[in-house]
Amino acid sequence: MQLQGRVIAVLPERSGTSARTGSEWKSQSFVIETHENYPHKMVFDVFGADKLQSFNIQLNQEILVSFDIDAHEYNGRWFNNIRAFAVQQVDPNTVEAAGVQPVQQAGVIGAAPANGAQAPFPQQPEAAGSADDLPF
Numbered sequence: 306m307q308l309q310g311r312v313i314a315v316l317p318e319r320s321g322t323s324a325r326t327g328s329e330w331k332s333q334s335f336v337i338e339t340h341e342n343y344p345h346k347m348v349f350d351v352f353g354a355d356k357l358q359s360f361n362i363q364l365n366q367e368i369l370v371s372f373d374i375d376a377h378e379y380n381g382r383w384f385n386n387i388r389a390f391a392v393q394q395v396d397p398n399t400v401e402a403a404g405v406q407p408v409q410q411a412g413v414i415g416a417a418p419a420n421g422a423q424a425p426f427p428q429q430p431e432a433a434g435s436a437d438d439l440p441f
Protein backbone atom coordinates (compact mmCIF):
# COMPACT_ATOMS: atom_id res chain seq x y z
CA MET A 306 0.00 0.00 0.00
CA GLN A 307 1.04 3.61 -0.48
CA LEU A 308 0.27 6.92 1.18
CA GLN A 309 1.56 10.39 0.35
CA GLY A 310 1.89 13.18 2.86
CA ARG A 311 4.07 15.65 4.71
CA VAL A 312 6.30 14.48 7.58
CA ILE A 313 4.97 16.20 10.72
CA ALA A 314 6.96 14.29 13.37
CA VAL A 315 10.26 12.45 13.56
CA LEU A 316 10.35 10.27 16.66
CA PRO A 317 13.59 9.25 18.43
CA GLU A 318 15.62 6.41 17.00
CA ARG A 319 15.51 3.10 18.88
CA SER A 320 18.25 0.49 18.87
CA GLY A 321 19.17 -2.73 20.58
CA THR A 322 20.63 -6.18 20.25
CA SER A 323 18.67 -9.15 18.93
CA ALA A 324 18.26 -11.90 21.55
CA ARG A 325 18.29 -14.60 18.88
CA THR A 326 21.17 -13.54 16.66
CA GLY A 327 23.06 -11.07 18.85
CA SER A 328 23.14 -8.52 16.00
CA GLU A 329 22.50 -4.80 16.41
CA TRP A 330 19.24 -3.32 15.10
CA LYS A 331 17.86 0.22 14.62
CA SER A 332 14.32 1.46 14.11
CA GLN A 333 12.66 4.87 13.90
CA SER A 334 9.07 6.05 13.65
CA PHE A 335 7.74 8.91 11.56
CA VAL A 336 4.31 10.58 11.30
CA ILE A 337 2.89 11.86 8.01
CA GLU A 338 -0.27 13.86 7.32
CA THR A 339 -2.24 13.69 4.06
CA HIS A 340 -3.54 16.71 2.12
CA GLU A 341 -7.23 15.84 1.92
CA ASN A 342 -10.10 18.06 3.07
CA TYR A 343 -10.06 16.02 6.28
CA PRO A 344 -6.35 15.14 6.68
CA HIS A 345 -5.34 11.74 8.01
CA LYS A 346 -2.24 11.00 10.04
CA MET A 347 -0.25 7.77 9.98
CA VAL A 348 2.73 6.67 12.04
CA PHE A 349 5.06 4.18 10.36
CA ASP A 350 8.33 2.49 11.25
CA VAL A 351 11.53 2.15 9.26
CA PHE A 352 13.55 -0.86 10.42
CA GLY A 353 17.25 -1.15 9.71
CA ALA A 354 20.17 1.29 9.75
CA ASP A 355 20.67 0.87 6.00
CA LYS A 356 17.05 1.86 5.22
CA LEU A 357 17.12 4.77 7.67
CA GLN A 358 20.21 6.09 5.93
CA SER A 359 18.96 5.56 2.37
CA PHE A 360 15.46 7.00 2.99
CA ASN A 361 16.92 10.05 4.84
CA ILE A 362 13.47 11.23 6.01
CA GLN A 363 13.38 14.83 7.25
CA LEU A 364 10.75 16.91 9.08
CA ASN A 365 8.32 18.81 6.74
CA GLN A 366 9.42 16.71 3.76
CA GLU A 367 6.80 15.56 1.24
CA ILE A 368 7.07 11.78 0.77
CA LEU A 369 5.34 8.77 -0.76
CA VAL A 370 5.51 5.82 1.63
CA SER A 371 5.11 2.21 0.47
CA PHE A 372 4.27 0.05 3.47
CA ASP A 373 2.99 -3.26 4.78
CA ILE A 374 0.50 -3.64 7.62
CA ASP A 375 0.71 -6.51 10.09
CA ALA A 376 -0.82 -7.12 13.52
CA HIS A 377 0.41 -8.95 16.58
CA GLU A 378 -1.17 -10.00 19.86
CA TYR A 379 0.25 -9.21 23.29
CA ASN A 380 -1.55 -10.11 26.55
CA GLY A 381 -4.89 -10.49 24.82
CA ARG A 382 -4.68 -7.14 22.95
CA TRP A 383 -3.95 -6.64 19.28
CA PHE A 384 -1.60 -3.99 17.86
CA ASN A 385 -1.02 -2.83 14.28
CA ASN A 386 2.46 -2.55 12.87
CA ILE A 387 2.98 -0.35 9.80
CA ARG A 388 6.45 -0.85 8.35
CA ALA A 389 7.78 1.11 5.37
CA PHE A 390 9.73 -0.80 2.74
CA ALA A 391 10.19 2.12 0.33
CA VAL A 392 10.10 5.90 0.71
CA GLN A 393 10.27 8.35 -2.19
CA GLN A 394 10.71 12.09 -1.89
CA VAL A 395 8.00 14.07 -3.69
CA ASP A 396 8.39 17.59 -5.06
CA PRO A 397 6.14 19.79 -2.85
CA ASN A 398 5.17 21.91 -5.90
CA THR A 399 3.49 18.90 -7.52
CA VAL A 400 1.19 18.50 -4.50
CA GLU A 401 -0.48 21.84 -5.18
CA ALA A 402 -0.56 21.21 -8.93
CA ALA A 403 -2.13 17.78 -8.44
CA GLY A 404 -5.42 19.32 -7.45
CA VAL A 405 -5.26 19.52 -3.68
CA GLN A 406 -7.77 22.27 -3.09
CA PRO A 407 -8.51 24.23 0.08
CA VAL A 408 -11.86 23.72 1.78
CA GLN A 409 -14.48 26.05 0.34
CA GLN A 410 -16.40 28.20 2.78
CA ALA A 411 -20.19 28.11 2.79
CA GLY A 412 -21.72 31.01 0.89
CA VAL A 413 -24.00 33.69 2.20
CA ILE A 414 -27.74 33.00 1.87
CA GLY A 415 -29.00 34.54 -1.34
CA ALA A 416 -25.54 34.93 -2.85
CA ALA A 417 -24.79 33.28 -6.18
CA PRO A 418 -22.53 30.23 -5.94
CA ALA A 419 -18.94 30.96 -7.00
CA ASN A 420 -18.65 28.00 -9.37
CA GLY A 421 -21.67 28.97 -11.50
CA ALA A 422 -23.95 26.26 -10.08
CA GLN A 423 -27.57 27.09 -9.47
CA ALA A 424 -28.71 27.66 -5.89
CA PRO A 425 -30.85 24.79 -4.52
CA PHE A 426 -33.90 27.05 -3.98
CA PRO A 427 -34.32 29.76 -6.60
CA GLN A 428 -35.57 33.04 -5.22
CA GLN A 429 -39.28 33.54 -5.83
CA PRO A 430 -40.66 36.92 -6.87
CA GLU A 431 -42.43 38.58 -3.97
CA ALA A 432 -46.23 38.32 -4.12
CA ALA A 433 -48.10 41.60 -4.53
CA GLY A 434 -49.10 43.11 -1.20
CA SER A 435 -47.13 40.57 0.87
CA ALA A 436 -44.87 42.01 3.56
CA ASP A 437 -43.65 38.54 4.40
CA ASP A 438 -40.53 37.42 2.47
CA LEU A 439 -40.74 33.76 3.52
CA PRO A 440 -40.98 31.32 0.59
CA PHE A 441 -43.99 29.49 2.10
